[in-house]
Amino acid sequence: MSKKSYVSMSVIRRLPRYYRFISELKVQGVERISSQELSKNMNITASQIRQDFNCFGEFGLQGYGYNVSSLLEEIHKILGIELQHKTILIGAGNLGKAIIAHMDFEESGFVLQDIFDNNPEVVHQSIQGHKVRSTDTLSEYCKKERPEVAILCVPSDVVLTLCSELVENGVRGFWNFSHMDISQNFPDTVVENVHLADTLMTLCFRLKPSLEENN
Amino acid sequence: MSKKSYVSMSVIRRLPRYYRFISELKVQGVERISSQELSKNMNITASQIRQDFNCFGEFGLQGYGYNVSSLLEEIHKILGIELQHKTILIGAGNLGKAIIAHMDFEESGFVLQDIFDNNPEVVHQSIQGHKVRSTDTLSEYCKKERPEVAILCVPSDVVLTLCSELVENGVRGFWNFSHMDISQNFPDTVVENVHLADTLMTLCFRLKPSLEENN
DNA sequence: TAGATTGTTAATCGATTAACAATC
DNA sequence: TAGATTGTTAATCGATTAACAATC
Numbered sequence: 001m002s003k004k005s006y007v008s009m010s011v012i013r014r015l016p017r018y019y020r021f022i023s024e025l026k027v028q029g030v031e032r033i034s035s036q037e038l039s040k041n042m043n044i045t046a047s048q049i050r051q052d053f054n055c056f057g058e059f060g061l062q063g064y065g066y067n068v069s070s071l072l073e074e075i076h077k078i079l080g081i082e083l084q085h086k087t088i089l090i091g092a093g094n095l096g097k098a099i100i101a102h103m104d105f106e107e108s109g110f111v112l113q114d115i116f117d118n119n120p121e122v123v124h125q126s127i128q129g130h131k132v133r134s135t136d137t138l139s140e141y142c143k144k145e146r147p148e149v150a151i152l153c154v155p156s157d158v159v160l161t162l163c164s165e166l167v168e169n170g171v172r173g174f175w176n177f178s179h180m181d182i183s184q185n186f187p188d189t190v191v192e193n194v195h196l197a198d199t200l201m202t203l204c205f206r207l208k209p210s211l212e213e214n215n
Numbered sequence: 216m217s218k219k220s221y222v223s224m225s226v227i228r229r230l231p232r233y234y235r236f237i238s239e240l241k242v243q244g245v246e247r248i249s250s251q252e253l254s255k256n257m258n259i260t261a262s263q264i265r266q267d268f269n270c271f272g273e274f275g276l277q278g279y280g281y282n283v284s285s286l287l288e289e290i291h292k293i294l295g296i297e298l299q300h301k302t303i304l305i306g307a308g309n310l311g312k313a314i315i316a317h318m319d320f321e322e323s324g325f326v327l328q329d330i331f332d333n334n335p336e337v338v339h340q341s342i343q344g345h346k347v348r349s350t351d352t353l354s355e356y357c358k359k360e361r362p363e364v365a366i367l368c369v370p371s372d373v374v375l376t377l378c379s380e381l382v383e384n385g386v387r388g389f390w391n392f393s394h395m396d397i398s399q400n401f402p403d404t405v406v407e408n409v410h411l412a413d414t415l416m417t418l419c420f421r422l423k424p425s426l427e428e429n430n
Numbered sequence: 431t432a433g434a435t436t437g438t439t440a441a442t443c444g445a446t447t448a449a450c451a452a453t454c
Numbered sequence: 455t456a457g458a459t460t461g462t463t464a465a466t467c468g469a470t471t472a473a474c475a476a477t478c
């Protein structure tokens with residue numbers, strides 16, 4: 001009924017956390033939960049939780065709360081996890097390998113199709129059943145296979161040219177691990193930057209002795 | 216003069232980005248920059264840039280702008296990068312190795328002292344000059360070496376016990392890569408969570424076809 | 431029905447932007 | 455000095471919280 005036409009980034013960024021948390025509840029066999037209980041466990045106000053959910057519809061029942069299973073299903077649908085975006089990963093170094101090994105792509109809405117690297121020693125190796133391809137074959141590959149999303153585990157200095165090539169070939173989503181902030185350069189794409197160095201520097205700042213009283 | 220006693224998280228999270236950007240300017244030999252030019256390049260309003268800097272002091276000169284070198288120095292000081300926190304990394308799998316290899320710790324205010332893993336096949340191996348130690352020796356090690364920060368590259372189910380042990384032994388900063396959200400459990404510590412799966416799910420949501428006009 | 435808890439509106443709080451006086 | 459650009463105050467915008475009527 002009351003679906004909002006525009007949902008703010010602040011709300012969107014909380015969705016995966018709700019999803020994780022409610023999954024956990026389901027695993028534990030919890031059947032229903034109220035916004036108040038959720039609030040206590042997640043450190044978000046009950047009010048905000050209800051506001052957040054109501055951006056997408058009415059998932060609760062007055063006097064009862066939320067049914068864990070159907071709430072989970074709803075958020076699953078909201079996140080679009082059933083969409084299974086065709087995905088490639090570029091850069092099969094330690095970071096690339098870590099991502100391949102640890103991320104449960106199907107659980108996040110992606111299907112890892114193929115892996116690329118420009119190091120001749122790595123090309124043709126096999127990682128988790130995927131033969132690593134040469135980045136030289138990337139454009140050709142994209143024209144045939146039409147991947148939608150690219151995971152970028154490559155050095156910052158090659159990211160821009162790489163992205164141009166990919167965008168020209170129809171890639172429209174990026175999970176970017178380089179320092180380079182590509183969101184500005186490709187307006188019609190969706191970019192999630194994971195700037196690891198930034199979070200580390202933030203930690204550094206927050207550890208400063210002078211801040212002990214602050215925050 | 217006008218230093219603020221409280222600086223909001225929103226400002227803090229922009230600091231590393233300023234730092235990165237201004238470093239790049241210095242490398243390029245740029246000597247001065249105005250908030251307006253910065254604004255154009257960083258996609259932040261000039262007003263916000265000036266507000267952000269003025270949380271920490273007056274770094275500019277009316278009619279001139281900001282001197283790149285001294286601005287960089289100031290932000291370096293603000294971030295506390297000279298502090299060199301004693302740091303250990305726990306979990307030397309692909310992700311741990313990626314972090315060891317790619318992060319320039321000294322550039323972020325940390326010194327990687329030692330690496331721990333509970334896999335007997337990995338223990339005693341050497342990674343970038345660090346012999347991997349057994350997690351069994353962790354408490355003992357902490358009591359002697361007093362590391363301040365731990366990088367957690369371990370599975371979610373062991374994170375909580377691990378952290379308790381570390382906190383008891385004086386560790387007060389965590390860079391956490393597990394799904395578990397430990398910020399709630401240890402009130403006197405500083406936690407930077409890097410929830411990779413969350414950013415991936417956010418990307419999934421933002422790629423939904425129905426959102427093409429939205430964002 | 432009474433109690434509980436949602437959905438939703440209104441109030442508050444905080445963060446961003448605009449404007450401009452100060453000043454290099 | 456005139457022009458430019460900061461530092462800072464005031465206005466706006468958006469996000470969070472509080473409150474409560476609707477309703478299960």
